[in-house]
Amino acid sequence: MDTRNKELPAQCRRCKSTSGVITKYNLYYCRHCFREIANRIGFKKYD
Template identity: 45%
Template sequence: MASRKIGKTSSNCTLCKSYNRKVRKYGINLCGRCFREEAPSIGFKKFN
């Protein structure tokens, strides 16, 4: 039987290797904390 990777531990943050608050949209694969730190350098802007 082939094993499938499903659930929380299927992927982790590429910077800090944590498994919580994943941002996977657009293939970013960062946790929420790392995304907030790296968003300006990636090109995301915060609008009010």
């Protein structure tokens, strides 16, 4: 079986989780980590 061409799932750069990873804008944070650090990396919450 040839496994060289299979893509690995995206991984959170903080906790290494593979579920719920936000890859847009090359963030690569899972949704849990993103909610914790969003303010520090410049995202603002609007109503």
